[in-house]
Amino acid sequence: MAAGLPTAMDRPHFIGIGGAGMSGIAKILAQRGAKVAGSDAKESATAEALRALGATVHIGHAAEHLADDATCVVVSSAIRADNPELARAAELGIPVVHRSDALASLMEGLRPLAVAGTHGKTTTTSMLAVSLSELGLVPSYAIGGDLDAPGSNALHGDGEIFVAEADESDRSFHKYAPEVAIVLNVELDHHANYASMDEIYESFETFAGRIVPGGTLVISADHAGARELTSRVSGGPRVVTYGEAEDADVRIVSIVPHGLKSEVTVLLDGEELTFTVSVPGRHYAGNAVAALAAGVALGVPAAELAAALGAYTGVKRRLQLKGEAAGVQVIDSYAHHPTEMTADLEAMRAGAAGRILVVFQPHLFSRTQELGREMGQALSLADASIVLDIYPAREDPIPGVTSELIVDAARAAGAEVKPVHDKADAPAVVAGMAGPGDLVLTMGAGDVTDLGPRILDRLQSK
CATH class of the missing domain: 3.90.190.20 (Mur ligase, C-terminal domain)
Known part of the structure; x- marks a missing residue:
């Protein structure tokens, strides 16, 4: 099931189009047939990858880079109010759309799986994108890092699943309405936007509250902040916990290192399942188990997904x-x-x-x-x-x-x-x-x- 172009997104202009999050949205829109344009501070391999998809990418920011017929201007929280292209958009009356709203519109009509947490989002989102693709499910995805080549951070797929990295840094993940959401961990970070852990918890509670009726929250049973969040969202979506804790719904029985790989055994629905994670360390093994639990919540057979997770070999950086x-x-x-x-x-x-x-x-x-x-x-x-x-x-x-x-x-x-x-x-x-x-x-x-x-x-x- 493929989604078409969102309303008013057929001729978007991206300010900062080379950024990890922005470039992914631009790529998906270009693949859906939009006439994409934008600007970035410097030349990059990502800019070249976007041009290869037909996008117009200007280097440097200038008012004349914004075409008069642009249907919207897409910005991230990093774009300052005095940006000349933003000022030009105001003069022309062109709507300004935040990156998160643009991404949310791309998920409409699909089955969104959003990955949140203070750490591990890019890796876990990548694991899901790779493994679901390996199974022939042809997902769409938007990741905060490249998989194996410049511009490989996003793809428009013909399947019904959309996997997205959900950024808490500026509360933009409140815009999404996922069928399944992952929360890997909850810690105080992004100090310019959050003054306390209470504010962090409130923000993640809002995100969890956006899960659609009948949806699932997959959340760590090992991380103290995640456990606190779990207690705060009781009575909301279905909750599936994962981790090494004895009370985890998807319990990690063992993690055995083999050089820069790990063999992971989990207890899922009363049965043990062993699979290989091709990146080192307990942290990444935990990410893989979160991906497994989320995929199963979407209806993907556990044994098939576990085997496919071994195809993930890492993401840039x-x-x-x-x-x-x-x-x-x-x-x-x-x-x-x-x-x-x-x-x-x-x-x-x-x-x-x-x-x-x-x-x-x-x-x-x-x-x-x-x-x-x-x-x-x-x-x-x-x-x-x-x-x-x-x-x-x-x-x-x-x-x-x-x-x-x-x-x-x-x-x-x-x-x-x-x-x-x-x-x-x-x-x-x-x-x-x-x-x-x-x-x-x-x-x-x-x-x-x-x-x-x-x-x-x-x-x-x-």
């Missing part, structure tokens, strides 16, 4: 192997919250033969201000780390908030850590530290990912 040089592996991690950092470092520790060396780039001043100490403690799980300056993204600096907060906390936790203020110096510093058998992890949500190839080049020339 989620423990992605960038290469090996001089006996040193370089892996890229998107982890930027202490919980994510800890999970990825523990996963790497389980499969590493030598030392683990981290190049960490803090993301956002507000997050560093609130969680800098915990970030430093997480880095104590590495054998040695270098810490770069804060990647500001959409934020202005906060006086007194620098990456030194993390360095000081890491040292207090007994970690070997060194600040590097010029990112261009990092490859030489890392190459000087690394030896055969070591593993280098570039970590953070900013442009630290660009360092992987440079580190490999420097190692090769040693």
Whole structure:
């Protein structure tokens, strides 16, 4: 069952079309036949992938980039009010649509499965997209990261299922009405938008309340925040819990590591089911079990879905192997919250033969201000780390908030850590530290990912 174009979305203009969430929506609209246009701050492989689908992508933001016949302008929360294309839209009377509303409109007439949580959304959404596709169900999907190539973060499929990553950062996940929703975990993050855990809980309660009548909430039984949320939504949708807790509805019996893979056994409906997860660590095994429980809630046979989950081999920036040089592996991690950092470092520790060396780039001043100490403690799980300056993204600096907060906390936790203020110096510093058998992890949500190839080049020339 294919869905057509939503009303007023046949000639959309995207401001920031190259972003992970925006590009996915643009891609699906282009595949549905819309005349897509947009702009982005810089050239990218994602921009080229969109052009290959027929989209017009301008580089830089200027009023003249917005065509007079555009039916709407799509924006994310990151777009500032003084953007010239936004001002031009107001002059022309062109409706402005938030990214979440555009995505919600794409799900109409389908069976939406929305994946939420403070961590693990992209991985779990990707696992579902890959496994459901492997089973021939031809889902549509919109993911916050690329699977295996630029622009592979979204697809318009002819099946009835739509799998979407549901972003809590700006409360935009309140716009969706899923048949099945996953909540992986609930923690305080996005400090510019949430002042307390109570606000976080209220936001996730609203999301759970959007599940359609007869729908299902799949939620962790292991995570304290998720258990608290479960108690708050009693009397609402059908709830299916998963995890290692004894009272989980889908209980993880064992997770046995095999290098960078895991063999997972679950107890589901009174029967044990064993399958392989092709990414390392308990964190990712838990994501796979959440995907399994959600697929079963949609009516997918458990044994078939479990086998298909083994086809998932990772997503870009989620423990992605960038290469090996001089006996040193370089892996890229998107982890930027202490919980994510800890999970990825523990996963790497389980499969590493030598030392683990981290190049960490803090993301956002507000997050560093609130969680800098915990970030430093997480880095104590590495054998040695270098810490770069804060990647500001959409934020202005906060006086007194620098990456030194993390360095000081890491040292207090007994970690070997060194600040590097010029990112261009990092490859030489890392190459000087690394030896055969070591593993280098570039970590953070900013442009630290660009360092992987440079580190490999420097190692090769040693």
